[in-house]
Amino acid sequence: MKENILNNYEQLCSVITDEIIEQIKYKPKSVITIAGGQTPTGVYKMLSERLISEQVDYSKITFVSLDEWVGLDINTNGSCIETLSSHLFNNLNLNEDQIVFFNGVATNLTAECNRIDNIIAKLGGIDFMVLGIGMNGHLGFNEPNIITENSSIVSLAEKTKEVMTKYFDKQIELTHGITLGYKQIMETNKIILMASGAKKSKIIEQTIKSEASYDIPSTILKKHSNCQLLIDKDAKEVEA
Numbered sequence: 098m099k100e101n102i103l104n105n106y107e108q109l110c111s112v113i114t115d116e117i118i119e120q121i122k123y124k125p126k127s128v129i130t131i132a133g134g135q136t137p138t139g140v141y142k143m144l145s146e147r148l149i150s151e152q153v154d155y156s157k158i159t160f161v162s163l164d165e166w167v168g169l170d171i172n173t174n175g176s177c178i179e180t181l182s183s184h185l186f187n188n189l190n191l192n193e194d195q196i197v198f199f200n201g202v203a204t205n206l207t208a209e210c211n212r213i214d215n216i217i218a219k220l221g222g223i224d225f226m227v228l229g230i231g232m233n234g235h236l237g238f239n240e241p242n243i244i245t246e247n248s249s250i251v252s253l254a255e256k257t258k259e260v261m262t263k264y265f266d267k268q269i270e271l272t273h274g275i276t277l278g279y280k281q282i283m284e285t286n287k288i289i290l291m292a293s294g295a296k297k298s299k300i301i302e303q304t305i306k307s308e309a310s311y312d313i314p315s316t317i318l319k320k321h322s323n324c325q326l327l328i329d330k331d332a333k334e335v336e337a
């Protein structure tokens with residue numbers, strides 16, 4: 098996993114946006130996954146602005162969801178679909194079939210996993226993925242020591258439950274997530290793992306120093322042949 102440290106968050110988002118735009122120009126029918134969460138919000142903003150201002154043809158791309166909280170949909174501020182919609186999808190002129198997203202309120206979640214797996218298979222897999230990293234190293238909702246293959250329902254780790262309040266403007270009890278699995282992540286052609294800020298420095302350090310193991314999901318990306326770790330300076334410094 099190549100590592101690159103950018104001076105600040107702005108530069109980090111700018112470099113990632115460059116790469117996404119390059120990908121779309123290289124392959125107009127690209128299938129792209131960008132994580133929900135706070136880290137990529139700058140990317141959502143820059144990407145939507147630049148796709149429009151640079152008149153990039155994004156009419157054939159498909160955005161595929163990484164994950165969603167079980168029990169939530171677009172009606173809850175802070176859900177993954179709401180975050181991506183309000184900061185990215187709604188700024189663009191996309192057809193309905195250009196957004197493939199987990200429905201966190203599906204009555205049959207196994208069928209929902211199968212639905213997403215089938216669409217990804219039909220699309221020929223994912224071309225480009227931007228991942229964030231959880232405080233425990235989780236990727237999507239692939240929590241430590243849970244080994245998934247394709248889309249799965251996963252119990253949230255205690256650490257995730259602790260930090261999740263930051264996403265919501267009201268208290269919500271959540272126990273599970275629905276997520277792409279390791280196979281779908283590892284079969285993606287190109288991956289960027291992004292992190293920003295001092296609070297991520299410890300898990301970034303652990304990711305860099307540890308061997309690939311499901312104890313720290315982010316380390317599994319070391320087995321991917323085209324994955325870059327892009328972080329800002331603060332995510333590199335160890336907190337006092």
Ligand code: PGA
Pocket residue numbers: 132133134135136137229230231232235236237
């Ligand atoms: P964050 O989430 O970008 O909101 O820190 C990252 C994650 O939990 O994967």
